[in-house]
Amino acid sequence: MTEDQTLKISKIKEGIVIDHIPAGKAIKVLSLLNVGEHSGHTVSLAMRVKSKKRGFKDVVKIENRNVAESELSVISLIAPEATVSYIENYNIKEKRMLSIPDQITGILKCPNQNCISNTKEPVQSSFRVLSREPLLARCEYCEREFRGNELLGKL
Amino acid sequence: MIKNRSIVTIDDVGDDDLNEIFTAAEEMDKLIKSGKKISILESRIMCTLFYEPSTRTRLSFESAMHRLGGGVITMADVKTSSVSKGETLADTIRMADAYSDVIVIRHPLEGAARLASRFTSKPVINAGDGSGQHPTQTIMDLYTIRKELGKIRGLKVTLLGDLKYGRTVHSLILALSKYDAKIKLISPPSLRIPEYLLHRIGDKSSVEVLDTLEGNIADTDVLYVTRIQKERFTDPNEYQSLIGSYSVNNNVLESMKRNSIIMHPLPRVDEIAPEVDQDARAAYFRQAANGVPVRMAIISKVLGGI
């Protein structure tokens, strides 16, 4: 982001900045994080910002919010090249590059209706990533394999 | 080694384990025929949890454990007991863990046996979950092929019938692919093998997906016929229109090799005509009889009995 564009979204005091989201996917990232009208977080969003790396990108800033590991792993499925910066007192305390993990636990539901992980049993869904590009993952319970659009379709 | 390990899918059983099970099953067969008292698993207890009826499989497991000198406890009618009170499978398994040394489970939902294995330190044996895996049936099928034809590797195996919902064929296909079998899959188009399974076999084995029996089984060593499971259909008309769309009779037999075999997991509906039963190639009753010695071998391996 150039200095000019940074100014388009105000700096935040505490919270997270998710950068390098593929253009048009910011809303999806927010819905994944359950950040919306009723969540009480202040959100700044920049869509189709010029990017040095690849054409255009989206940027999301969420005040007073942290992200869990499981949330990061799912964001990585939508935005595999995203970075997450943790802001404290206007400073970047930590910056992380996202990458699709070997295992995706929780959040995603198994697309197989007949899978035991979709019941009230005390387990989280769990998928082993078999391929990242294109995304292919196997449910640890029903052992079925799903492509990215099948897995993310229900989000 | 499968000692103290759960058998949820056929992948949980290595090639060496399989060979050990085959050898042990042969010994069990001899022991049964000798009529001697067997006390390999004396004072050990097996718990059977059948969340859907399958008398054949349950009796085979229970008979195997009794033959080994062990005891069996079972939840008489899962539908009227804890399940209807809303107990999770996880909690039921924790209870079974306290009462037994090995747990055998059959469940309508896919992945149930894997889930069960996460809530107990005792080995769990999957006796079928949803349209997923049924590994002991697969081991029994492999054992039958080996016993009947002397080997498994490189054979030409044709699977016929309901390849979409038929749980027994799914794990069998995966297992056969490891033996470099030349596999033909014949089914009505609506009952074809699921894409994800075909994907898993990948290029491990040669696989042909076909629509008709005719002209496709002349070189087949093993013709494995499956039943159409009525309970898998929501529309009874669909079931009626499919049943009998493939059937093995004397005409089909005629087109097969002399030293081939016909298998079926039983019970059959209309897939194999009774006239076929007289032919020496009809191996399905011998296959069923292999269930007890094979399960004896599996249970005693898992519990470290032999």
Ligand SMILES: [Zn+2]
């Ligand atoms: Zn699943």
